[in-house]
Amino acid sequence: MWQPAFHRTRRRTPYDEAMRIAVLDDYQNVARTLADWGSLPAETVFFSGFLGHGDDAVCQALQDFDVVVAMRERTPFTAERLQALPKLKLLVTTGMRNAAIDLDAARDQGITVCGTSGSLAATAEHTWALILAAARRLDVELLSASRPRAIDQPWQQTLGTGLAGHTLGVYGLGKVGAQVAGIGRAFGMEVIAHSQNLSAARAAEAGVELVAKEELFARSDVLSIHLKLSERTTAVVGAQELGAMRSGSILVNTSRSAIIDEDALVAALGSGAPSLAALDVFDVEPLPANHHLLQTPGVIATPHLGYVTEEQFSIFYTDAVRDIAAWVAGTPLNVLS
Template sequence: MRLRCAVLDDFQRVATELADWSPLADDVEVVTFDTHFTDESALAEALAGFDIVVTLRERVAFPGSLLARLPRLRLIVASGMRNSVIDYEAATAHGITVCGTASSPHPPVELTWALLLGLARGLVEEHNALRGDGPWQSTVGADLHGRRLGLLGLGKIGSRVARIGLAFGMEVVAWSRHLTKERADEVGVQLAASKEELLAGSDFVSVHLALGDRTRGLLGAAELALLKPTAYLINTSRAAIVDQDALLAALHEGRIAGAGVDVFDIEPLPADHPMRTAPRLLATPHLGYVSRANYATYYGQAVEDIAAFLAGSPVRRLP
């Protein structure tokens, strides 16, 4: 009897197209779900008949309460090698193995710049006007060359964003709690003396930090108030790093020029969520890691993880 594998949140219905699942055909039945389960009870009911679950990034939480309701579950494969919404202790207690996959930093870097450039040059407004009956030119673009790009975080993603900023001729500064001058020099950027200095002096601020106790709510009302009224904020990292109510207030009151956001406090975003109608906001539905190459890696390595688990030698175990 074959095991059953659930692939969650396959919104684009490409999970079985972008990887070769045939090596598992004799042993595993693969079922994909193209809708998101927001209720734990509904998710528990849907997954009750599955031995394996493949989940993308941190879209779906697996707390101990859920795992206790899935006695058949034996393997979770999560894309990426970091996942903060899986209760690993509970997984171990229930005999569930958790594995990860590789993840490329390039797609979120590219989306960061898509959002930044789209905001700076008013692309959405001008496109909509051109396709409709709007005016011929209604915005004046914000320059990048010679302007300051402030980066919160200079890791795999932040450092790549920095190098593109330098290529545009921007002055790039960075800050994080443990960032050193040696690391900043290695990337070719300036080390900001403080978070406050970076926020107050930057024309564009982009967030590239991991979410944790020290970064949750890192940018609240007081920090956003430091931004210039002509500044733009980009967040393709995690929503909880920026106080969402404070950001909405800054946008509605015109205290910053705009924001580009790919991450939200609730995902998928409810139809009545205030982020859907906020002014001065360019938003995308968490597309940072959604690319053909990244998905091919995620699902291709998910197949490898499952095969290795079936062979009794799990690979890329988490945490």
């Protein structure tokens, strides 16, 4: 009977003890400079290194913290992990959605979960960075220009692909997908789109052509994925879809890795259709240095940079401080659980 009473105390009693805040996965060591952490009545500790995938290391590091600020989905908080953190009272995630937090378990354990606002432009911009990098093979040419080479070794290594007049496919025409589509039109591309609930009227409003899923994969010279991960969309891009893509086409994923069947993608790249996969998201992050995707010809990889901009992080951390201050005052903001 002690456990329910403990839950009520954590959720409903104003916090009046010395408080400790952990800010996780601050890879670039910028969190302390992007928000006024000193305004909070607490000791704030910034973790720049990834704590690891195992529960033991994460829980040991966070045992003495009352508040944790998580950067997106870098460190998951499962039911088991939350249960092993009895002092945790507030969990703030950057963004208003985080599939790596078990919200039901947090609610059951009396942990308040809050989110922050953010900017959708960062992901759309990085999507286009990947499209352009793939089309012009910057993964190869940047190294060619910067590394010493023999006098008889060509300075230029590849022949790029133009985008104007080619077809951009957008799988998922939500807010980010619509931004990507608009930029594609500005490049002079024909833009087509598909998603399960996309209507012809919504497509026309975005200036794109609504097509069937099969046609999306068959017609696209560049196909960019912008779906939310769910049971319905897990592995929704598999061998059949990839097999319909054109030789020389480019697949881009800045959404979630589980949307694509990884084994099917490796096999498809081996067949030359698509010829390139520009990926910013992976099943395991940080991506191990010996991961088989990094050994697969045709893969252009970035380390989940879609949301990593100074402007975005300023919003994340400023809102996180505001969330914590509001929670301390007994009036929590942006509550997810």
